[in-house]
Amino acid sequence: MEYLPTILLATSGGLLARWYMLRRDYRQYPSYPQGWAIHLFIGFIGALLGAIIVPSFIEQEFAAVSFVLLAASQFREVRNVERSTLENMEALELVPRGGAYIEGIARVFEARNYLAIWTALVIAILSELLAYNLGFRIVGSIAVGMGTAAMLNRWMRGDSIGNIGQVELVTVDFDGPLLVVGGVVMMNVGLPSVREVYLERALGAQIMPKDPNAKATLANIGQMQAIAHDVSSMVGVYMDVGEQEFTPLVRRDPDSGKLVLVMVPAHHNRDAFLEAISSVPVLEGAIRKPLLSTAGKMVE
Amino acid sequence: MKVMAAQQILAVVTMHKDQVAGQAPIFFVDNQVELEKIALYLARILMAAVHDLDNETYILVKH
Numbered sequence: 001m002e003y004l005p006t007i008l009l010a011t012s013g014g015l016l017a018r019w020y021m022l023r024r025d026y027r028q029y030p031s032y033p034q035g036w037a038i039h040l041f042i043g044f045i046g047a048l049l050g051a052i053i054v055p056s057f058i059e060q061e062f063a064a065v066s067f068v069l070l071a072a073s074q075f076r077e078v079r080n081v082e083r084s085t086l087e088n089m090e091a092l093e094l095v096p097r098g099g100a101y102i103e104g105i106a107r108v109f110e111a112r113n114y115l116a117i118w119t120a121l122v123i124a125i126l127s128e129l130l131a132y133n134l135g136f137r138i139v140g141s142i143a144v145g146m147g148t149a150a151m152l153n154r155w156m157r158g159d160s161i162g163n164i165g166q167v168e169l170v171t172v173d174f175d176g177p178l179l180v181v182g183g184v185v186m187m188n189v190g191l192p193s194v195r196e197v198y199l200e201r202a203l204g205a206q207i208m209p210k211d212p213n214a215k216a217t218l219a220n221i222g223q224m225q226a227i228a229h230d231v232s233s234m235v236g237v238y239m240d241v242g243e244q245e246f247t248p249l250v251r252r253d254p255d256s257g258k259l260v261l262v263m264v265p266a267h268h269n270r271d272a273f274l275e276a277i278s279s280v281p282v283l284e285g286a287i288r289k290p291l292l293s294t295a296g297k298m299v300e
Numbered sequence: 301m302k303v304m305a306a307q308q309i310l311a312v313v314t315m316h317k318d319q320v321a322g323q324a325p326i327f328f329v330d331n332q333v334e335l336e337k338i339a340l341y342l343a344r345i346l347m348a349a350v351h352d353l354d355n356e357t358y359i360l361v362k363h
Binding site: 176177187188189190192193194242243244245247 | 336339340343344347348349350351352354358359362363
């Protein structure tokens with residue numbers, strides 16, 4: 001087996017790259033070890049595909065190359081699987097993720113398999129270039145594999161809310177039955193006992209967009225729902241099934257474009273609350289860039 | 301899939317008979333204490349939110 005070192009190096013490199021990227025999913029999608037088993041195996045298939053493209057090319061087996069590319073299209077299915085799993089669980093979340101967030105997560109899972117394929121492919125090419133010396137081959141593969149995985153991972157890392165907006169605490173007040181947070185009317189709270197809980201335990205924060213692009217991005221309803229879901233999954237939420245009054249709310253101030261979030265957290269920790277908001281990812285599907293258009297610049 | 305009535309007034313609790321009419325169930329009460337009690341009970345039964353219309357009338361809405 002002439003190509004055995006290449007295939008072994010590239011496959012294990014791609015698999016390790018997938019494993020490295022899986023570690024960052026834990027918060028979004030906490031379902032290991034089963035989830036890990038599934039995604040590591042799919043990542044292994046991807047890595048193997050990336051690895052055998054290079055030997056097939058060298059042997060001029062173009063039919064094999066075509067088949068490998070055909071197999072790569074199967075990874076689209078990963079997105080569907082992730083989406084349907086999350087959608088099925090959606091009705092059982094105290095604070096739903098929202099369709100936009102689910103789409104984002106599903107897309108990330110699909111994309112990361114392609115990143116594993118790229119890593120394996122790069123390693124395989126280098127390994128064939130350094131075929132004259134086994135030592136060079138191994139050291140070179142490890143180096144280029146780590147470099148590729150780190151680089152791709154960096155590129156794929158999106159912004160978080162803290163990057164596009166200024167997050168700060170605001171006061172929680174009542175105007176008659178109306179819950180007013182940072183000057184924005186959030187909802188009508190009927191029961192005095194519920195109002196007391198709000199005044200005692202609730203935390204409110206505002207996200208002031210840094211520029212018109214951020215303003216347009218934050219105006220996405222999916223993004224608002226994602227903030228509510230992620231913050232309540234990080235700091236915990238003080239509510240039970242059917243207690244709709246305590247559902248975390250995100251509302252938008254039409255004047256300034258700022259978002260206001262109010263929730264009754266399980267633990268009254270201001271710093272943790274602000275940190276949780278800052279670290280919510282900006283959804284890929286929510287990003288808008290009006291400043292890239294002429295009209296957007298004129299408005300500005 | 302479970303179908304639920306959303307954004308609908310499921311029940312009305314009021315102290316003023318003349319102010320409310322319509323097809324939602326209406327509960328008439330005599331005082332503020334009873335108003336809040338009935339509204340809370342209904343909210344937990346219907347898993348709905350209580351909103352105050354500020355005229356001694358509460359509505360229960362499923363969101």
